[in-house]
Amino acid sequence: MDFGYKTYEEIIRVNNLIGMANNLTPPSFSKSKKYIFIGCGSSYNAGLILSEILKKQGIFAEAASSGEVLLENTADEIARKFDVAFLLSRTGTTTETLKVAEMLKGKIESIGITCEKDSPLSALCDMNYELDFAHEESVVMTSSFSAILRLFLNGIERYPISPDEYLESYDSLLSEELLKEKSHFVFLGCQERYYVAKESALKVEEMSLDHTEFYETLEYRHGPIALLSPHAHVVIFSKYREPHKLETDLANDIVSRGGSVHILNAMTDRPEFEVQFLTLYGQLLGYKRAILKGLNPDKPKGLSKSVILDN
Incomplete structure (x- = not known):
């Protein structure tokens, strides 16, 4: 896996950005x-x-x-x-x-x-x-997303939470076998995690140009699951420390139909504060899939860093 791109450097520097956001x-x-x-x-x-x-x-x-x-x-x-x-x-x-x-x-x-x-x-x-310390050279927004969320979450409560465990966990989950076998990625979540799913799908779509979808967790059964194939991988952003029975039932259904699934359970007792790091999964997935496909994640095809339109 080639990590010699700006995008990867900008993803894994997230801990440094969090420290600087804490100073604001x-x-x-x-x-x-x-x-x-x-x-x-x-x-x-x-x-x-x-x-x-x-x-x-x-x-x-x-x-x-x-x-x-x-x-x-x-x-x-x-x-x-x-x-x-x-x-x-x-x-x-x-x-x-x-x-x-x-x-x-x-x-x-x-x-x-x-x-x-x-x-x-x-x-x-x-x-x-x-937040000029979060300036990014690459086209796709990565760790600056976490820095902006941290800034606002600090306005609610300065809850001590670090990205290191999330980066390590997600990196280990994204095996070479998964990256090679899967090309269709579905992200599921509820409430704020629904929008985490939306952002995660966007990251993969932007970097690796793979087919992505996002839905509320149990809504996936109501139509979209028909597109599930052995090439599909589903990610469930759970707010629970242990999988909810309904999430486990859905995961079993996905596997029985030939897909694969990761349930990303909460790592703290304050799951709402974890949203600042959950998108790291999609960022790493998009990056690794782009490298595997021979794409440049720093400058994805058809995208620019900022959408500037003629008046």
Whole structure:
């Protein structure tokens, strides 16, 4: 396995990024305010995950894609409904998010989240978190995703959790046999882990160009399982320390139909805080499959680091 690519270096440096994110003063949240996360791609997925976790804390939070805001022209509605808008863009140059920031400017408190200094997004927002230490050379967003989640989760509680055990576990699970035999990957989860599944599917799709899907865990039985074949591998993101009986039943069903499955159980008693590291599985899988297929994970075919559109 060739690990001489920027993408791999940027995945495994996650512990260093977490340490630097811990040095920042995180956003604070109030139950008297309403929050919305806005972004595209992985940034949107981060917002979806965070909004689910904040809801569990009794805080009003939602997420929207920048594209949806533009298509539905909902900027004024957002300004009326919410108190604070978090605008996420790794590069700070994503056209759709910049347009939304322009539309919201002066109407709602806006906070930009980027991994670059002095980006166009920062110029449009009232306040900014510029995680330039999480800058990535490669096209696909990897460990910076964990750093952004850690920043916000610290605003809820500074829960001490490290990525090392997750990296080690996932690396051992992704055997050469699995990588060679499987080409169809399905990710399952509920609540915030459903959006972890969404982000994981995206990572594999971006890096290795393999066929991926994501669903709520038990919804997989209701139609999608018909596509299961010996080439399919299913990943269940469980919030339980031990597999739930229904997850085990589903896993047995998958194996009986010729597929393979990993149930990724919670490693702590605070499973909501684990979301910052669960996507490492998909990142490693996408990277290793790309190398196996002779693809360049640093510069996947048809993708760019930031989607910049003509006005």
